[in-house]
Amino acid sequence: xxxxxxxxxxxxxxxxxxxxxxxxxxxxxxxxxxxxxxxxxxxxxxxxxxxxxxxxxxxxxxxxxxxxxxxxxxxxxxxxxxxxxxxxxxxxxxxxxxxxxxxxxxxxxxxxxxxxxxxxxxxxxxxxxxxxxxxxxxxxxxxxxxxxxxxxxxxxxxxxxxxxxxxxxxxxxxxxxxxxxxxxxxxxxxxxxxxxxxxxxxxxxxxxxxxxxxxxxxxxxxxxxxxxxxxxxxxxxxxxxxxxxxxxxxxxxxxxxxxxxxxxxxxxxxxxxxxxxxxxxxxxxxxxxxxxxxxxxxxxxxxxxxxxxxxxxxxxxxxxxxxxxxxxxxxxxxxxxxxxxxxxxxxxxxxxxxxxxxxxxxxxxxxxxxxxxxxxxxxxxxxxxxxxxxxxxxxxxxxxxxxxxxxxxxxxxxxxxxxxxxxxxxxxxxxxxxxxxxxxxxxxxxxxxxxxxxxxxxx
Numbered sequence: 001x002x003x004x005x006x007x008x009x010x011x012x013x014x015x016x017x018x019x020x021x022x023x024x025x026x027x028x029x030x031x032x033x034x035x036x037x038x039x040x041x042x043x044x045x046x047x048x049x050x051x052x053x054x055x056x057x058x059x060x061x062x063x064x065x066x067x068x069x070x071x072x073x074x075x076x077x078x079x080x081x082x083x084x085x086x087x088x089x090x091x092x093x094x095x096x097x098x099x100x101x102x103x104x105x106x107x108x109x110x111x112x113x114x115x116x117x118x119x120x121x122x123x124x125x126x127x128x129x130x131x132x133x134x135x136x137x138x139x140x141x142x143x144x145x146x147x148x149x150x151x152x153x154x155x156x157x158x159x160x161x162x163x164x165x166x167x168x169x170x171x172x173x174x175x176x177x178x179x180x181x182x183x184x185x186x187x188x189x190x191x192x193x194x195x196x197x198x199x200x201x202x203x204x205x206x207x208x209x210x211x212x213x214x215x216x217x218x219x220x221x222x223x224x225x226x227x228x229x230x231x232x233x234x235x236x237x238x239x240x241x242x243x244x245x246x247x248x249x250x251x252x253x254x255x256x257x258x259x260x261x262x263x264x265x266x267x268x269x270x271x272x273x274x275x276x277x278x279x280x281x282x283x284x285x286x287x288x289x290x291x292x293x294x295x296x297x298x299x300x301x302x303x304x305x306x307x308x309x310x311x312x313x314x315x316x317x318x319x320x321x322x323x324x325x326x327x328x329x330x331x332x333x334x335x336x337x338x339x340x341x342x343x344x345x346x347x348x349x350x351x352x353x354x355x356x357x358x359x360x361x362x363x364x365x366x367x368x369x370x371x372x373x374x375x376x377x378x379x380x381x382x383x384x385x386x387x388x389x390x391x392x393x394x395x396x397x398x399x400x401x402x403x404x405x406x407x408x409x410x411x412x413x414x415x416x417x418x419x420x421x422x423x424x425x426x427x428x429x430x431x432x433x434x435x436x437x438x439x440x441x442x443x444x445x446x447x448x449x450x451x452x453x454x455x456x457x458x459x
Contacts, residue, residue, distance in 0.1 A: 019043045019055035036064075039409060040418060047074025050437040052418070062418045063433040063445055068237070068269045068380070071296035071346065072337045073434035079299050082336040083329060095326035097126055106331035109338045110297070113278055114307070118287055123313045128322035129302030131268035131294030132160025137306040137320045138229065138292055139164050139182070142262045144319065145312040148228035151182075152261070154190040155197065156239030156424075159231060159266055168231060170239060186224050188213055190236060191248050194373040194384060194397050195424070201395050203247070210251040217259050229262045229289075234280035237269040240423020241375055241382025241430055249284035262289040262312065268304070269380075272296040273341050273435050276351030276378030283377075299333030346435040353442060354378040357431070360446045368453050372398050379437070382422070383429040383449075388457070400427035404456060411452035411459075417445055 022043045030037070042054040050073050052062045065073065072079055087093075091102060111119050125141070127133040143149060153159070153168040160166065166175055167182035175181065189197040189209055196205045216222045234249060236242040244252075256263040265288040270280035272293075277283050279291065289312065294304035302324070341347065354377060361383060365371035372386035385405040386398035402425035409429065412419050420430045433445065 022055065036420070039406075039420075040413060042413075049073035049076065050434050050441050058416070060413070060416050060418050061433075061441055061445055061448070063431045063437075064418045064420050065432050065434045066300070067295070067420070068274055068432040069295040069298075070300055071272055071274065071435045072299065072340045073436045074300075076337070076340060076436065078340050079333050079336040083299075083333050086329065086332040091328065093328050094324065095328055096323070097321075097326055100326075100328060102328045102331050102335075103326070106335045109335040110305075112342070113272065113338055115279070115282060115287070118291075118307075118309075121310045122307050123310045125306040125308075125320055126325040127304040127306060127320070129304065129324050129327065130160065131266075131292065131304045132162045132165040133322060134268070134292040134294055134304035134306045135159045135165045135168070135231070135264075135266065136162055138231070138264050138290055138308070140320055141290070141306065141308060141312060141315060142229040142264070145314045146228045146262065148226055150184045150186065150225045150227040152186055152188055152227050152230040154188050154232055154236075156190050156192065156236050156242060157187075157231070157233060157266075158236070158238035184225075186227075188216075190232075190239070190242065191244055192240075192242050194375070194395075196395060199394065206245060206248040206251070209248065210255065213252070214255045214259075217255070217261070226259075227261050229264050230256055231264040231266055233266045233270065234284070235270050235275055235377060235380060237380070237430075238422045240384065240428040241380060242423075243275075243280075243375060243377050246284035249281060249286055253284070253286040253288070264288065264290045264292065267291045268294045269432075272338065273347040273350050274378055274380050274432070276347065276354050278347055280377070296337065297334050298327070298330035299335075299337035301327065301330035301333045303327055303330035303334055341435065344436070350378040350435050353437065353439065354381075356439070357381060357442055357446075360442075364446065364450055364453075368450070370401070370404060370453065370457065372400075376431075379431075379433050379435060381431045383431070384423065385427050385429060400425040402426040405429055407456040407459065408449075408452050411455045412448060415448045415452050415455075417448040417452065419449070 044052050045055045046053045050062055052060050125137050127137050156170045159168040164182045167185045191206050191209055193201055198205050198208045234244055265281045267279050290308035292306055297303055361374045365374050370385055370388050371383055373384040375382050385401050387401040390398045392398045405421050405427045409419055409421050422428050422430050
């Protein structure tokens with residue numbers, strides 16, 4: 001029986017009581033730091049592409065896809081077949097950073113996906129399982145290469161939960177009770193049009209932002225020493241799906257190049273087609289000094305990498321290591337997923353579906369005044385929920401309503417749609433469907449979202 005036949009073969013389901021027992025057992029013993037399971041209060045058992053099923057056999061349309069990890073969806077037959085063949089091959093499953101045929105083939109495929117100019121001079125560091133480890137590696141590399149210690153990040157950023165990456169993250173919830181985070185981090189305003197940090201909006205806000213950054217970095221009394229690096233997301237994900245314009249990114253690249261500040265682009269959530277480009281920074285036509293990648297690159301298995309210009313390759317052997325940086329299964333799955341992304345033209349598909357999804361969401365916003373803003377690119381969209389009837393500020397923005405957003409998310413689950421919330425006050429509904437989602441499934445997702453908003457308002 002091949003992979004597709006196995007996926008389509010009916011399985012015996014646990015009854016609802018058994019599913020509830022499993023959920024309660026895990027909840028009683030899992031740490032209070034858990035998040036997704038608190039909102040998705042069922043036991044997810046099986047998945048196929050954009051669909052998942054719980055233990056009672058109930059079907060859900062997955063527009064979270066493991067926080068954007070599953071670009072090719074759950075159990076894509078081509079990816080799973082490659083993994084099964086590898087497991088039966090006798091090849092080593094873990095290899096530290098030792099060279100293997102699997103690693104060679106994976107890197108060949110990865111290089112095909114990189115922008116040509118960047119690929120020409122690239123070096124890579126294989127990191128531990130999570131994207132945070134790739135960011136930690138980037139911090140070490142650029143502090144080593146430059147001899148500097150200051151790092152610049154942005155309001156609303158999310159780069160991970162380790163000590164260094166948490167120091168770079170904007171959200172205060174996880175930082176409030178943790179002492180001794182990495183010092184010498186300075187935060188800059190991100191171009192968040194709906195809630196402009198300068199109160200002006202539009203291109204004028206971008207101009208002010210860039211002028212502020214350049215003058216701060218040029219001011220001998222700014223209090224900020226010359227940075228080892230600047231790290232930025234071309235589209236902020238956890239911060240509320242906030243895309244930076246190509247114009248602003250080009251300005252940022254120009255400033256950092258002139259002032260000799262290495263620019264790191266965090267592509268952990270946006271990389272490999274998510275935004276309708278292979279990488280989110282490509283629409284700006286810029287070349288960063290480094291990119292950090294994880295999530296989709298492992299084809300659903302844990303893997304992260306730091307990719308950087310060869311001129312910064314100055315660290316010594318052992319300067320960054322990790323037992324599971326040689327995860328061969330992830331490299332097999334990753335190479336297969338990248339092949340699917342290429343062969344099924346999922347980048348162009350994400351762009352086309354994104355235009356359709358964006359238009360549908362903007363139409364929904366016209367019918368539902370609790371939607372304050374709709375923003376995104378490709379198959380990465382945010383819907384900001386605001387307080388019904390509240391007064392708007394001078395730019396037309398109304399107060400965020402995280403409580404209503406959570407109620408909508410709960411109704412979505414009841415209606416068979418999995419989404420997530422994020423952004424300021426957790427008031428942004430986030431849609432991150434797998435790139436293999438069909439047009440019919442997008443229509444279904446929009447119907448379920450609109451119904452869920454109406455139900456949440458009625459309740």
